[in-house]
Amino acid sequence: MKKIINAPENYTDDMLKGIYTAHGDQVKYTDDNLRCYCKAKKTEGKVAIVTGGGTGHLPLFLGYVGEGLLDGCAVGSVFQSPSAEQIYNVTKEVEAGAGVLYLYGNYTGDTMNFDMSAEMCEMDDIETRSIVGADDVNSGEDPAVRRGVAGIFFMYKCAGAKAAEMGTLDEVLAAAQKAKDNTRTVGFALTPCIIPEVGHSNFTLGENEMAMGMGIHGEPGIWNGPVKTADELASESLGTLLKDMPVGEGEEICVLINGLGATSIEELYILSGSVRKLLDEKKIKVYRTFVGEFATSMEMAGASISICKVDGEMKDWIDRPVKTPFYTQS
Template identity: 75%
Template sequence: MKKLMNAPEQYTDDMLRGIYAAHPDCVKDTAGDLRCYCSAKKKPGKVAIITGGGTGHLPLFLGYVGRGMLDGCGVGGVFQSPSAEQIFNVTKEVEAGAGVLYLYGNYTGDIMNFDMAAEMCELEDIPTRSIVGADDVLSSQSVENRRGVAGIFFLYKCAGAAADQMKSLDEVLAVAQKAKDRTRTVGFALSPCIIPEVGKPNFELQNGEMAMGMGIHGEPGIWTGPLKTANELAKESLEALLGDLPVPQGGQVALLVNGLGATSQEELYILSGAVSALLGEKGIGIHRTFVGEYATSMEMAGASVSLLHLDEELKALLDAPAHTPFYTQI
């Protein structure tokens, strides 16, 4: 294991100290707990959106806390859920009188702890709603059982813009639900990553091998085999995406080509170019293309492709400005 760190058990908190030191105008901790991560700015009367999840996926999850996106994040250890108490402490700090949307990924531990936090909120008369990202098409046939991966960025962006426009809690939830219903992701891994406290790779791939559909924690995919070309992967990914979420000719999408960590930006653009060309052949318009690291697994190599099937409402929300320490859109 070669990582820039001091000790495995300090990994998450040392990272958080670095983030707070780098961006003191944007973010702060609360309740004396580094892992209770909050926007430094509060907009009275705005619905607060709170996410949470394990460390190791930057810019997920905390990286989207900022103007026009999220208000707070419960930060777990590497690949671990934040506690219900941490989520509740973040909630108390950032809620601004209009209720709270919990928006996070579809993982058992996170669901349990967010649900417990929601119960704690109920006792204090803070209204909450919850929705989980579950965009990973190849993780399950059933939508309810799918993992949440990079496509949650679209949910953050659209729901965050709606909240920033002072929509009500149920309106913000409806936007998140619509973005969820119209977002799909396909991902594939080329190499594993190493959890600092474990010290060895979380799965194995041979030379020249890849795993289609593998999850961001190394969850099994649908096939493991020889590495395909970017054009082949673009074709296979789009078939899975559009097979699950048909987009008519003349329809418009947002495209997100996300790197899992070690894959270079050069390669991500080679892949996004291939996906763009195929969408063009199908007569599907791309309103906006996002390429880069949006949801990673530390130093895992690989990528994911997400589509959001746009309508006029989602297009306007996606285009609204946003500013966080990890993501700025003008």
């Protein structure tokens, strides 16, 4: 294992210390708990949005805490859920009088702990609502069991914009739900990654082997086989996405091409070009394309493709400026 770290067991806390040192004007932590990550300032009367999840996916989860997006994040160890107490403490810190939306990925530990925190908040008369990202098409036929991956970005954007408009808690939840209903993702891995506390790869792939549908924690995909070209990957992925969520000629979508941690931006743009060519052939309009790292898996090589069907309201939300230490859109 070659990583720029101190002790593997301190990986998450050392990372957080570095973030707070570099960006203390934008983010802070609560009650001497580094893993209760919040915006430095809150807006009274605004719905607060709280997320949470394991380390290893930056900028996913804590990287979207900032102006126009999220208000707080409970941070777990690498690929591990944060505790209910962490979520509760973040909630108490960011709540600003209008209630709190819990918006996080569809993973068992996260769901259990966010539900426990909601019960604790109810006893404190803090109103909460919950919604999970579940956009990973290849992780299950039933949308209720699908994993939340890079497509949660669109949920963050829409909910964050509605909250910035000073929408009610139910309105912010509805904005997140609208993005969820219209977003799908397909991902694929070319290499495994190494969890610092473990010290070795979390799965194995052959020299010329890839995994279609591999999860961001190394969950098994739908097939392993020879590495395909960008055109072939775009074709298979779009076929899966459009079968699950049909998009007609003339309808508009946003496209997100996401790198998993060790894929060069050049490769992502090659993949983006392949996707756009196919969409143009199908006469599907692309409103915006986002290319970069939005939800990673340590140093895993691979990518994911998300599509989000948009109308005028969603385009306005997605276009809103945001600013966090990890992601800025002007």
